[in-house]
Amino acid sequence: MNKKAKGFLNEFKEFISRGSVMDLAVGMIIGAAFTAIVNALVNNILNPIIGLLVGGIQFSEWKIPLGADSAIDIGAFINAVITFLITAFVIFLIVKALNSLHRKPEPAPEKAPRLCPYCKSEIADDATRCPHCTSILTDGAEEKNEK
Incomplete structure (x- = not known):
């Protein structure tokens, strides 16, 4: 062969x-x-x-x-x-x-990152102070009252 x-x-x-x-x-x-x-x-x-x-x-x-x-x-x-x-x-x-x-379940959509209202850097959701500009962060209620 x-x-x-x-x-x-x-x-x-x-x-x-x-x-x-x-x-x-x-x-x-x-x-x-x-x-x-x-x-x-x-x-x-x-x-x-x-x-x-x-x-x-x-x-x-x-x-x-x-x-x-x-x-x-x-x-x-x-x-x-x-x-x-x-x-x-x-x-x-x-x-x-x-x-x-x-069929696999669809993953949950990713949450938009939290941004510092002063320097616009990305920060952790539970942060109370921005690690970039050191501004004190509020929950947004004080900002609404100031306007």
Whole structure:
């Protein structure tokens, strides 16, 4: 085996051994099982109910004959569309729930810094004297009374 082929095989082996490939495989298996459940729900429960509501029509019986031995199975297509819509809706709900679990709360907005009314330097919220200009700071009530 040449050097390129060995490098390619080693790269492929590394790719296969990653955890994400196994996650994908598990997801595919669960997806197939979920599809079987949704197909059973649509074919055995929803379609008969929809058929009764529409007037006793069974979608599985809808066919357009093309000749002696062939036909277009419209009912199977309608069943597939219903199955797809239900599957897509359930997946949407699952993703929406997972996103709401992982959503982080927004941080509180930062408070504007307190400024000395005399030198306009930034000072601590609990300061009583400005560390820059040494002015005595008031809570603002005296300043309002002076005006």
